[in-house]
Amino acid sequence: MANRNSEAVFQNIDWFMVVIYLLLVTMGWLNIYAAVYNDDHTSIFDTSQSYGMQLVWILSSFFLAFVILVIDGEFFPTFAYILYGIFVLLLIVVLFAGVDVRGSKSWIEVGTFRIQPAELAKFATNLALAKYLSNVNIKIEKTGTKLIAASIFMIPAAIIIMQSETGAALVYAGFILVLYREGLSGIFLILGAAGVVLFITTLLVDKAILSIILGAIAVFAFLFIRIRIRNILAVAGILLLSLVAVNGVDYAFNNVLESHQRKRINVLIGKEIDPKGAGYNVNQSMIAIGSGGLAGKGYLNGTQTKNNFVPEQSTDFIFCTVGEEWGFIGSTVVLGLFLLLILRIIFMAERQRSAFSRIYGYGLASILFVHLAINVGMTIGLAPVVGIPLPFFSYGGSSLWSFTILTFIFIRLDAYRFQILR
Amino acid sequence: MNLFSDRKYVISAIFISLILIYLIRLFYIQVIDKKFKLAANDNALRHKIEYPERGIIYDRQGKIMVYNEPAYDLMVIPKRVKTIDTSDFCQMLEITKEEFIEKITKLKKQKFSSFKPEIFINDISLETSLPLQEKLIKFPGFFLQARTLRKYPLKIASHALGYVGEVDDKIIAQNPYYRSGDNMGLSGIEKSYEESLRGQRGVKIVMVDVYNRERGSFDGGKYDTASVLGKSLYSSIDAGLQEYGEKLMQNKVGAIVAIEPASGEVLCMVSSPTYDPNLLVGRAKSKQYRRMLLDTLKPLFNRATMAKYPPGSTFKLVNALIGQHEGVINENTLFSCSRGFHFGGLTVGCHPHASPVNLRYSITTSCNSYYCNTFRNTLLKYKKTSEGFTVWRNHVLSFGLGKKIPIDLPQESSGNVPTVKYYDRYHGAGRWNAISIISLAIGQGEMGVTPLQMANFCTIIANRGWYYPPHLIKRIDGGHLDTTYLKRRFTTVDRKYFEVVVESMRNVVTNGTGRIAQLDSLSICAKTGTAENPHGKDHSIFIAFAPMNNPKIAIAVYVENAGFGATWAAPIASLMIEKYLRKEVKRPEMEKRILDANLLPKKSDWVTKK
Structure with a gap:
């Protein structure tokens, strides 16, 4: 039975996904080599250098992928909550026993290796969310359901924030898209987007002026809506909320955020110009990418x-290497591959018979998308500088393992789809 | 099959549109906006200027007069400077702690370039740099950068060679070749042959990393330009003669210029007091320069080409030549002299000698009366004094007097031969005549002549009527001399009138005023001069050339405030001729008398630093 099962797996594997995965991992490795290249160590297999180590991570990822592919497809929904529980516990342990690396307490040291559970927790969270939402009796319209679903990904996110890894926590916001796909009202997406717009305008525009503008928008709204108590109350409520938010944002910005975060946001929205300080990374990153030209x-x-002008170039700013050495054409190819991968995942998710596999697929697509959007966005000055890796590209064992596990669980689930009855 | 299946389009649309926004942004910064490419070059490329070695200057015999010695600039990267033992550091560099603090804070304030190496102290000599190099590891942020300094091994000919210094803003504005911090010749040969000596600066484009460390050449050196070495110069100066001349002139103020008549090559150019040219090199330069600038004896002043002295009796030779050419005298013309020239109430005195005087005897005995008559008759030949004077003046100018000759040095005085205009203004037009300006007859009055012009004039007589403009450089390695110095120039006086003057000059030495200059059988021809000086004792003047036929050297010697020409200038000239033609001086008493003589004005603070 087990034998037949694994044969069936390798027959049913989505090789298209695997090829894109291999392409991205290989391109990442070559770009890490370019980013840390120096004349003293020219062998790409030199494990004293990060490109040599990355090869170790890549090969171990292949092993992980193979293990996942031979595990029974039923394992993942069955053990989803248990895995989730283990990783939440691990995150809490790290909070107390973790190693301090550049101000964030998110690493565990195992011998000479360091792993970041915050990275690996993503697949467990995705599994748990999929498990919960695929429950037959689930009704997303219910407030309770929403709250439980939200807390599944908010709990690890909150712990990660406590580890001072705001960036890694931000990624969990991507799960909103999963909820949307499963029936969450579009209002939440619009409110979310409106919230971001409001947040930024609050920082840019004076509070009093903004309040007047919001009032004016409300008056306009009254002119166009049908005069019913419900509508009037809705508009008034939104106005009130906005006004509270405006003052709240200001308060939160000045009192809750830490000064380096404040600075990064200010630089991003153009309120502060600081080419040697907080803006240095973005500035140098844009110079590197911009100087690449059409063909690199x-x-x-x-x-x-x-010459190491961009800091963190093998990890968070790996996209600079692509931009500088391969130019616009190379950047388009890389972004195109990522888009192809994400759209393929959506396509595959939609062909699943099991809700669990579909939800897991959307979770995977969302996580990849948020990583891509923030990571590339910060290198070209469109997103704040938060340290999150570019999937498959950035140097680092934890992140490569995490994305490999995330991806191959989905490939395994997809290969298993014919054996599942609804 | 699923209620919300259509939402896949919304989600896909969000993904696709964000990627599209990113691609548009990438297209903008990578393809359209050029500023990032410029910024990248600014970041990573440094244009390193490679200074070629400055040309070497050799003397007539191939002895090195100027070469380059390795020196160092102490560079600093302000951001890398840590707390150091300043007392040790300052002591080695001979600066005070306050100077150190002032410099370092000034450099540290330049926020954006504090990783860029800046010059902390320039022109550190090799000797000073040695202990520094050993201890440099204790001073992070500092390093030494090699460059070169001029070195003058013979310590002679400072005025002729000149010196090198940093260009100022005015030069940078005038000449686009130079940049701030560049060196260039600022005087002497260093200045007039700057373009040959400096070579061609090279540019090397190197990549630097974020810490400003060099990381090799950019694009395999494709855009580099190689520097071209400075050209070597071969000077006409005879280092031995120059050195001897400077020695003879020690403790005296004045000048010696010697020229090889056949070529116009300057054999020596002494201006006294002089200084060790090595003083105006490196860090001590500005201090030394200021000190010498304040010295009352003006050691920086090149008297050989810049000082205007009255020519005195030597000028009688000019009048003898002009008089003959104008036909107012000939070899046999006689004038009487009773202790001078008398006209109305005016008397130009003369020393007692036989009378009447012919041309030859007038030169041998330096008779004033003879030349007053000659000069007066020259001017009287023409209807109007101004006309006669203009004719006379043009003759004088053709001897290289009253104008720049020229010479291949940046500073050259034209001397002074007054014009008709000048006298018209001074006396009123038509209200002056030969008698009012009679002192010109004997080289006094408003005449001003530089020692160089005097030596050139002596060359003209030695050559019987022509000269090459004098020059200090006879050959440029891989270059050509300015044709100015390769074309003969002739005087307006006919060649045939020179022989009698030459013979008379020979008699000056055999039995005239310049007997002291006699040197065994060598046929030295000469003329003494004593220039009256309103500021003090007379200047002692002597011009000479030898041998009489086929002359090898023509020389002019000026000793300020020393008295009669025969007393000081004549023996100096004679010793110089002996040194040049015989290579060895065999008149120790005469030599000792000159060397021991101190003719400096009293109360001078000048101390020769050699």
Whole structure:
């Protein structure tokens, strides 16, 4: 039975996904080589350098992928909550016993290796959310359901924030898209987007002026809505909420956020210009990417890359290497591959018979998308600088393992789809 | 099959539109906006200027007069400076702690370039740099950068060679070649041959990393330009003669210029007091320069080309030549002299000698009366004094007097031969005649002549009527001399009138006023001069050339406030001729008398630093 099962798995694997995965991982490895390239260590297999280590991570990821593919498909929904529980516990343990790395307490040291449970917790959270939402009796319209679903991903996010890894926590916001797909009202997406717009305008525009503008919008709204008590109350309520938010944001911005976060946001919205301080990374990153031109400077020929002008270039700012050495064409190819991967995941999710697999697929697509959007966005000055890796590209074992596990669980679930009855 | 299945389109649309926004943004910063490319070059590329070694200057015999010695600039990267033992550091560099603090805080304030190396102290000599190099590891942020300094091994000819210094803003504005911090020749040969000596600056484009560390050449050096070495110069100066001349002139104020008549090559150019040219090199330069600038004896002043002295009796030779050419005298013309020239109430005195005087004897005995008559007759030949004077003046100018000759040095005085205009203004037009300006007959009055012009004039007589403009450089390695110095120039006086003057100059030495200059059988021809000086004792003047036929050296010697020409200038000239033609001086008493003589004005604070 087990034998037949694994044969069936390898027959039913979505090889298209696997090929994109292999392409991205290989391109990532070559770009890490370019980012840390120096004349003293030229062998790409040199494990004293991060590109050599990345190869170790890649090979171990292949092993992980293989293990996941041979595990029984029923394992994941069955053990979803248990895995989730283990990782939430691990996150709490890290909070107390973790190693301090550049101000964030999110690492566990195992021998000479360091792993970041915050990265690995993503797949467990995704599994748990899928498990919960795939429950036959679930009604997303119910407030209780919403709250439980939200807390499944808010709990790990909250612990990660306590580890001072705001960026990694931000990724969990992507699960909203999963809820939306499963029936959450679109209002929440619009409110979310409106909230972001309001947040930024609050920081840019004076509070008093903004209150007047909001009032004016409300008056306009009265002119266009049908005069009914419900509508009037809704508009008035939104206005009141907005006014509270405006003052709240200001308060939160000045009192809750830490000064380096405040600075990054200010630089991003153009309120502060600081080319040598908080803006330095973005500035140098844009210089590196912008100097790439249409076709790039050629592999290993990036002057900015080679001479370390961009900090963290092998990890968070790996996209600079692509931009500088491969130019606009190379950047388009990489972004195109990612888009292809995400759209393929959505396509595959929609063909699942099991709600669990579909929800898991959307979770995977959302996580990849948030990582891509924030990581690339910050390198081209469109998103704040929060340290999150570019999937498959950035140097680092935890993140590569995490994305490999996330992806291959989905490939395994997809290969298993014919054995599932609704 | 699922209630919300259509929402996949909404979600996909969100994903696709964000990627599209990113691609548009990427297209903008990568393809359209050029500022990032410029910023990238600014970041990673440094244009390193490679200074070629400045040309070497050799003397006539191939001895090195100027070469380059390795020196260092102490560079600092302000951001890397840590707390250091300032007392040790300052002591090695001979600066005070206050200077150190002032410099370092000034450099540290330049926020954006504090990773860029800046010059902390320039022109550190090799000797000073040695202990520094050993201890440099204790001073993070500091390093030494090699450059070169001029070195003058013979310590001679400072005025002729000139010096090198940093360009100022005015030069940078005038000449686009120079940049702030560049060096260039500021005087002497260093200045006039700047373009040959400096070579061609090279530019090397190197990549630097974020810490400003160099990371090799950019694009395989494709855009680099190689520097071209400065050209070597071969000077006409005879280092041995120059050195001897400077020695003879020690403790005296004045100048010696010697020229090889056949070529116009300057054999020596002494201006006294002089200084060790090495003083105006490196860090001590500005201090030394200021000190010498304040010295009352003006050691920086090149008297050989810049000082205007009355020519005195030597000028009688000019009048003898002009008089003959104008036909107012000939070899046999006689004038009487009873202790001078008398006209109305005016007397130009003369020393007692036989009378009447012919041309030859007038030169041998330096008779004033003879030349007053000659000069007066020259001017009287023409209807109007101004006309006669203009003719006379043009003759004088053709001897290289009263104008720049020229010479290949940046500073050259034209001397002074007054014009008709000048006298018209001084006396009123038509209200002056030969008698009112009679002192010109004997080289006094408003005449001003530089020692160089005097030596050139002596060259003209030695050559019997022509000269090459004098020059200090005879050959440029891989270059060509300015044709100015390769074309003969002739005087307006006919060649045939020179021989009698030459013969008379020979008699000056055999039995005239310049007997002291006699040197065994060598046929030295000469003329003494004593220039009256309103400021003090007379200047002692002597011009000479030798041998009489096929002359090898023509020389002019000026000793300020020393008295008669025969007393000081004549023996100096004679010793110089002996040194040059015989290579060895065999008149120790005469030599000792000159060397021991101190003719400096009293109360001078000048101390020769050699």
